[in-house]
Amino acid sequence: MRPVLDLAEAATGDAAALRRVLMGPLVALTLSATREIERRASVRGWADALEHAGDRVRPVAMLLAAPGWATEQSAADGFWHLWTTLPGLVRLALDDAGDRRALSSFSQALDRLRERDPAAGLSTYAAMVRSEDFEAEPLISFRDADADRVTLTTLHQAKGMEFDVVFIADAREGVLPDLRSRDSLLGTRHLSPNLSGDDRAYSRFRIQEERRLAYTAMCRARARVVWTCTVGAPDHSGGAPSRFLSLVAGRPLDAAVQGPEEHSTPTTPRDAEAWLRRRIGDATLPAAERLAALGALATDDPWRPRPISAFAGVLAPGPDSGLLGPSPRLSPSQAEAYATCPRRYAFERLLRISDGGSKYADLGALIHSVLEVVERTAVGAGADHGTIEDALAVLSAQFDPAAFDGPPWADSWRARAERILRHLYACWPGKGPAVGFETAVEYELDGVHWVGRVDRAEQREGGIHIIDYKTGTSVPKVDEAAGAVQLGFYVLASGDDVTGAEFWYPGDAPGKRKSVTVRSFKMGRKPEVLAAMLAVQRGVLAEEWPTTPGDHCERCPVRIVCPQWPEGREAYS
Ligand code: SF4
Known part of the structure; x- marks a missing residue:
């Protein structure tokens, strides 16, 4: 359901939702490809950026160019439109029985919505879901009784259940407690004589309500409760740790929140891999460092990743050396790549940082x-x-x-x-x-x-x-x-x-x-x-990686780390 709702929100101009669509299962673009589209969109607009983003993105571009399916048609008709025009959606349902049942359940919910409110489109439904937070209901209904498995649920849906271990994920201010200014779809605030019409009093009431909710969630655990909190996420959604963390720990927030243990020099292969993964997921780091971490993880031998400092153009300015092995072998296709742009050659052929094959x-x-x-x-x-x-x-x-x-x-x-x-x-x-x-x-x-x-x-x-x-x-x-x-x-x-x-x-x-x-x-x-x-050979052996800007930069997959362009200069600051 999530990709469908993201698409509906993207149709109303929500850039964050569009980013989720591009990186989600329907399109499955890499982070760098998504950044490239965003960069182009900032100059030429979304329509142009999506139109030129390749075959995989084209169906999404066509849907966003005519968003009536999300904003004018009923939600059920809009969903049918997506089903018949987006091959990726059908593939999702065919590939996974769980997704198939979720989509079937989703379409039934939309049918019921059409009976109640034929004018409500998919974008309206997406807004309702976001404000009411009831999207996990179908997931719970698929849970096998007594199965030894992970159950994903909202705090509300967890009421009445018990688990050995409970993870309360992403405990950030704004998420838990969620104090967004909103009213229930049912308008209970105005129906109940016990709720104050005064906004400040109502806020206090909401905090108490969220606190009770957190307490209820913790009591679902038989053995252990683990709270997690993300302060830097790939979608830039990081925030301050929840105030409830210090309440739960009985200590000030600084002492209550433990960051992941950080080794300045990883001492085991697992340390190294975990360290690289954290860098990839840390949105506060420059894109170049995260991309370099990705490149290190993607090497053929993941148990001997190279240190980040070995990557050209990352961290402080310095010599771009140390990229060649002891006895380099060259080929005509390498010569052609080097002649087009030595910098791109170094990134793609030696550091193996790219968008993948075409x-x-x-x-x-x-x-x-x-x-x-x-x-x-x-x-x-x-x-x-x-x-x-x-x-x-x-x-x-x-x-x-x-x-x-x-x-x-x-x-x-x-x-x-x-x-x-x-x-x-x-x-x-x-x-x-x-x-x-x-x-x-x-x-x-x-x-x-x-x-x-x-x-x-x-x-x-x-x-x-x-x-x-x-x-x-x-x-x-x-x-x-x-x-x-x-x-x-x-x-x-x-x-x-x-x-x-x-x-x-x-x-x-x-x-x-x-x-x-x-x-x-x-x-x-x-x-x-x-x-x-000979000229190529001398340049490669001397590790000369100058940039050669030109028309070919338009589609260069390593442009976000290229010092020739503003988006890549952060790697050298
Ligand atoms: S953006 Fe242009 S100059 Fe920079 S690495 Fe790519 S091809 Fe070379």
Whole structure:
């Protein structure tokens, strides 16, 4: 229910609710991706920011662009609108029986609301839920009697129950006690002759009421009560610890509240991991430090996280060194990344801080894999190349809709893959029998190893011709490709038999062009490629990570820690 109510609140312009939607189960964006949208929204407005935030956010953008489903339609009709337009909502219900029952119960509640008040929309319902705090009721009804499990409930709903251990979470001022100025939906304040109409007297009454509520909650425990309080949360909702904490502890607040034990230098792997997790969750820290903590946790070996001070651009200004391992290996794709922006290269390739992979890259990897299987099989059977029928069969076997966000998005990605393969096989640009697929190649340059993989090698003109498949739509100019470092590296690394190298672009206007776009390397430009590789190699070995601002910054996932931009400068202050 929570994502639906958040969406309804977001439709009324509530930015915090929209943030919860973006980071919640319906969209599941990372914190940095959400920050990027917010940054763009602050300059160009929400409509523009959401429109440009990618496929995952597009359904939400469309819903917020026409919010009548939340503000004008009845709550039940608004919910039905969401159900039929948001694939993520259906997926939530399909994936989890608990969510399915909660959504079913929720829709019944909305039906009852429509009978009572047909004009009340989802946004009205969300406001009622927020003020009355009755959303946990369906959760309680799903609780198995005597089950050994955690029960999530509100303080009100816990009345009459007993548990071995009770956690009273997030005991902050404003939450417990909750002294928001409000009246009950039932208007009991005005109905009861015992309640004062005087606001100050009513406030005192409310505090007593909240205190009784806290006492009741504590008495639910047979063995132990644990109070927790968050003063810095990822959604910036931190606040002062509840006044009840000192009452419960019988000591002043400072003495009653114990922060998590902090080691200046974690002494065990568990200490280190807990320390990093706390930093990620502490909204009072600069974004760069939290991102760096995330990067450290995401390393391949979580039991040996690097100290925060080892990360470039974090904490105090200083040398950006210590990022390279003892014997670095380079590749043409690394060279391309370094040439575009050394700073971004350091963040993404060495510190592994990024938003994660893109669906375009996943599609490219899938098509490469399909082509490898089809072409190996075809050449093994004596043919020069495979057929579209074989390729579509292998695509069917390898395509995993879940990896492409399920239908309808996955259908669209699959159709795209099919278009690319159909175009490739309808206008096959090969000119000889294949002699190698996905062949690993290596080249040593001044003691540094460069590595890569050749997609396809053909026998042509008495030698070997190298082919690299490109599934994107962006085709370089003829002159750029003629001096491409990637093709030049393959030529250098594949020996003296190589007579040429080229890129194939089957993703360039498939179905419209009568041939597959091909871009060839000019063999006379090998010295130029060597010079470019040496320049990258020297820059990387010297750990030079300057920024190179340009159009590419617009979609750079590490911009929030880039010193070139205001949002990243806090990392260097
Ligand atoms: S924002 Fe631009 S300059 Fe900064 S790291 Fe990213 S690509 Fe480089």
